[in-house]
Amino acid sequence: MPTPALAALDATGLPYRVIRHGPVTSLSEAAAVRGVAVPDVVKSIVVRRGPDDHLFVLTPGGRVISWPKLRALLGVSRLSMxxxxxxxxxxxYERGTITPFGAxxxxxxxxxxxxxxxxxxxGAGEHGLSVAVDADAALASLHATVADVTDPEPTR
Known part of the structure; x- marks a missing residue:
């Protein structure tokens, strides 16, 4: 039985490829098991604007949300996770499986x-399950607002 994410992707008609892998503990490990470069591993982050008001922010691997840029884009003074x-x-969806598809x-x-x-x-709604999809087609189907909302991930 498909996950809600896979069912939602099917409903869009977007072509996608399912990738099944075991648990991963880092971004570089996720990229390796998916056979992609780090920036192609997208994090789907849930952000809270207010009571019962959330949004998804999609960030490429190796980058983090720039809170000042995101607040400016949304015209708000406060956001939280x-x-x-x-x-x-x-x-x-549980963290690590979150996707806007089928939420x-x-x-x-x-x-x-x-x-x-x-x-x-x-992510595709289950741990160890992801999908590869054309970003432009996916963003169009999600009616995403596309903007510069990230900064490079700080080095440790």
Whole structure:
């Protein structure tokens, strides 16, 4: 039985490729098992604007949300990230499996502009399951707002 994410992708008619892999513990490991470059591993992050008001932010691997850029884009002064239980409640997915496809609520999507023109991989609703899809087609089907909303991940 397909996950809600795969069923939603099927409903869009977008071509995609399912990638099944075991648990991963890092971004570089996720890229390796998916057979892609680090920027092609997309993180789907749930952000809270207010009570019962969330959105998805899609960021390429190796980059993090720039909170000042995102706040400016959305015209708000405060944003936060919900805890794991709230993220699951508002999306239907556990952290590490979150995707805008098939979420329990079709929250707005903001995608970093660096995703354009790539084949990206996204979580598909289960641990160890992802999909590869054309970013431009996926962003269009999600009616995503595409903008510069990330910064390079800080080096440790």
């Amino acid at each position: 919900p805890d794991a239980a709230t993220a699951k409640e508002v999306t239907g 329990t609520t079709a929250w707005p999507v903001v995608a970093d502009e660096r995703l354009r023109g790539r084949t990206i991989t996204l």
